[in-house]
Amino acid sequence: xSATATAAAPAPQAGFRPPNxxxxxxxxxxxxxxxxxxLTIANVSLPTISGNLGGSANQATWVITSFAVSNAIxxxxxxxxxxxxxxxxxxxxxxxxxxxxxxxxxxANSMGxxxxxxxxxxxxxxxxxPITQALLxxxxxxQKRGQAxxxxxxxxxxxxxxGPILGGWITDNYSWExxxxxxxxxxxxxxxxxxxxxxxxxxxxEKPKMDYVGLITLVLGVGALQIxxxxxNDEDWFRSNxxxxxxxxxxxxLAVFVIxxxxxxxxxxxxxxxxxxxxxxxxxxxxVAYAAFFSVGILVPLWLQRNLGFTAIWAGFxxxxxxxxxxxxxxxxxxxxxxxxxxxxASFAFIAMSLTSFARAGFNLDVDFNHIALVxxxxxxxxxxxxxxxxxxxxxxxxxxxxxxxxxxxxxxxxLGGSFAASLTTYAWTERGAVHHAHLTEKxxxxxxxxxxxxxxxxxxxxxRGAAMMExxxxxxxxxxxxxxxxxxxxxxxxxxxxxxWVAKPPFAAKLGPAASGGH
Numbered sequence: 001x002s003a004t005a006t007a008a009a010p011a012p013q014a015g016f017r018p019p020n021x022x023x024x025x026x027x028x029x030x031x032x033x034x035x036x037x038x039l040t041i042a043n044v045s046l047p048t049i050s051g052n053l054g055g056s057a058n059q060a061t062w063v064i065t066s067f068a069v070s071n072a073i074x075x076x077x078x079x080x081x082x083x084x085x086x087x088x089x090x091x092x093x094x095x096x097x098x099x100x101x102x103x104x105x106x107x108a109n110s111m112g113x114x115x116x117x118x119x120x121x122x123x124x125x126x127x128x129x130p131i132t133q134a135l136l137x138x139x140x141x142x143q144k145r146g147q148a149x150x151x152x153x154x155x156x157x158x159x160x161x162x163g164p165i166l167g168g169w170i171t172d173n174y175s176w177e178x179x180x181x182x183x184x185x186x187x188x189x190x191x192x193x194x195x196x197x198x199x200x201x202x203x204x205x206e207k208p209k210m211d212y213v214g215l216i217t218l219v220l221g222v223g224a225l226q227i228x229x230x231x232x233n234d235e236d237w238f239r240s241n242x243x244x245x246x247x248x249x250x251x252x253x254l255a256v257f258v259i260x261x262x263x264x265x266x267x268x269x270x271x272x273x274x275x276x277x278x279x280x281x282x283x284x285x286x287x288v289a290y291a292a293f294f295s296v297g298i299l300v301p302l303w304l305q306r307n308l309g310f311t312a313i314w315a316g317f318x319x320x321x322x323x324x325x326x327x328x329x330x331x332x333x334x335x336x337x338x339x340x341x342x343x344x345x346a347s348f349a350f351i352a353m354s355l356t357s358f359a360r361a362g363f364n365l366d367v368d369f370n371h372i373a374l375v376x377x378x379x380x381x382x383x384x385x386x387x388x389x390x391x392x393x394x395x396x397x398x399x400x401x402x403x404x405x406x407x408x409x410x411x412x413x414x415x416l417g418g419s420f421a422a423s424l425t426t427y428a429w430t431e432r433g434a435v436h437h438a439h440l441t442e443k444x445x446x447x448x449x450x451x452x453x454x455x456x457x458x459x460x461x462x463x464x465r466g467a468a469m470m471e472x473x474x475x476x477x478x479x480x481x482x483x484x485x486x487x488x489x490x491x492x493x494x495x496x497x498x499x500x501x502w503v504a505k506p507p508f509a510a511k512l513g514p515a516a517s518g519g520h
Contacts, residue, residue, distance in 0.1 A: 016138065016201045018201075023197060024193065025148070026193070028190070030190045031128060031187065031190035033158075034098070034190070035128045036155060037162060039159075040159075040160045040167070041166060042064065042067075042167060049176050053110055053114065054110075062115045065231070067121060067122035068122065068226055068415075069222075069223050069227060070119045070126070072412060072415055072419070073219055073222050074126025075412035076218065076412045077215075077269065077408070079270055079404060079406075079408055079409070080405075082131065083204075083405075084207070087135055087203065088135070088203065089203075090127055090131055091128065091135060094125070094127050094131070095128060097124040098125055099183060102184060104117035104121075105117040105118060106180035106181045127408065130407035133391075134403045134407055135198070136152060138201075145392075146334045146335070147334030149334065149395075150334030152391070153388040157326045157383050158326065160297065161322060165313070169313075211260075211266060214257060214268040214269060218253075220250075221253030222416075224250035225250040225254070227246055228246040229419040229423045230423070232427070269405075269409065273405065276398060277397065277503070277505060278393055280503075281393070281500055281503035281504040282394025282410070283394050283413055285346065285393075285394075285497050286394060286414050288500065289353075290417055290418060291417035292357075292421070292497070293353065295422075298425050299429060299483065299486065300319055300360070300376075301315045301316070302429075304319070307479055314369075318372045320376070322380045325377065330384060330388075333345075333384055334388060341506065342390075343502055343506075345389040346393070346498075348382075350386070352385070354495045355378075357490040357491035358491040360483075360484075361485075363483070363484065363487075365476055365477070394410055395407065396504075428482075428486055429486060430482075432481070434478070435482075436481045436482055437474060440474050
């Protein structure tokens with residue numbers, strides 16, 4: 001459909017501008033930052049939380065899992081909720097309920113209550129990011145929408161990086177409850193500001209029927225899949241009956257869900273959005289690239305702590321430079337990106353991220369802090385050019401009233417990609433480390449005189465001590481080889497993603513609003 005056709009049938013909110021655009025943008029950005037921050041802020045505090053609430057380490061992981069599962073279920077429901085309640089009301093209530101859930105998390109006096117509160121927090125957080133995206137696009141004029149998307153992209157990058165650092169600092173200096181309490185003033189401010197500034201904004205409301213089959217199969221399928229991905233490594237994957245059952249439930253439920261949603265007249269999740277070429281190509285690029293990017297974010301801190309002996313806070317400092325260039329470059333990317341073909345910007349982003357992955361594939365156990373931080377810094381260049389162009393590409397051929405649903409569906413796919421990446425990356429690293437450990441030790445023998453002499457020298461005459469030192473050295477080297485192999489593969493994946501981007505066709509701003517036909 002042409003841009004002219006879109007202009008002829010504008011969305012009801014077309015042309016609406018809040019009294020104070022900057023204040024509205026601040027409220028939307030703070031709410032989104034708060035929500036994305038909570039994906040990672042509790043990670044480093046789990047040992048403290050489990051100790052204070054008398055829970056085990058396995059129980060503590062449900063603080064993360066419960067949030068992830070309910071968030072994954074809620075994300076694809078964004079389109080249905082928007083049609084029913086409207087974007088403004090949904091944002092205000094989701095943000096307010098997020099505040100209530102955060103307060104309940106901080107006040108929880110048992111692990112069960114905390115997990116339940118985190119599940120509520122994850123569910124109400126689901127629509128917040130997609131709705132923020134839709135609202136930002138609707139209140140900015142066409143020529144400035146790139147800047148709005150770039151701002152949200154920066155939040156997507158910076159918040160997960162800041163989460164573990166901020167969470168660790170608050171837990172060490174105050175108490176773990178405050179990682180949740182800090183959401184209260186931020187969320188209240190955001191909901192009040194956005195609610196008042198967007199009062200009077202016309203909404204396209206409908207009364208869609210509840211698709212119970214779609215809802216039930218979505219909850220079962222996505223819930224089982226998310227739990228499977230979160231617990232797979234701990235349960236030894238398909239050697240566990242629990243994982244097998246979860247896989248069967250997920251496969252059957254999701255198969256029924258897809259078939260039902262594609263054939264139902266009023267589906268709860270509009271999978272027919274994938275009929276749009278740019279949405280399909282952009283979402284594919286976003287999912288695969290984000291999964292690879294998420295793998296970097298998972299593997300580098302683990303490697304720093306397990307193999308190089310960094311503390312959690314110093315691992316955070318070593319990885320944090322990845323956020324510097326996105327913060328500095330985002331205003332320029334948003335302002336000038338429309339002058340370029342967005343496919344080229346995304347391609348440069350993936351090339352930069354590929355090069356940094358290949359650089360890490362050459363790391364060894366003697367690499368220093370400065371080298372690690374410098375590679376992280378350069379990856380930030382790729383990240384700065386990644387999110388905004390790909391987001392704009394995938395939203396570009398949606399109708400204005402489809403943007404909230406499309407953003408929710410794309411964010412859900414991206415989140416699921418991150419969950420797959422987290423599970424598969426840690427599993428692959430463990431497995432490849434075991435393989436290389438076997439290769440490195442296959443020629444060692446307790447009956448070999450050269451081996452015995454080496455162990456004796458290493459242990460100062462104590463064979464047992466020398467054997468322990470040798471085992472530690474071999475394990476570290478095996479893990480390092482596995483680390484290098486995974487990053488070599490990630491470098492290739494980033495290059496392959498470029499092909500997805502070039503499936504999309506310009507213009508990339510035509511469907512974002514009624515006046516967009518005059519822009520690039």
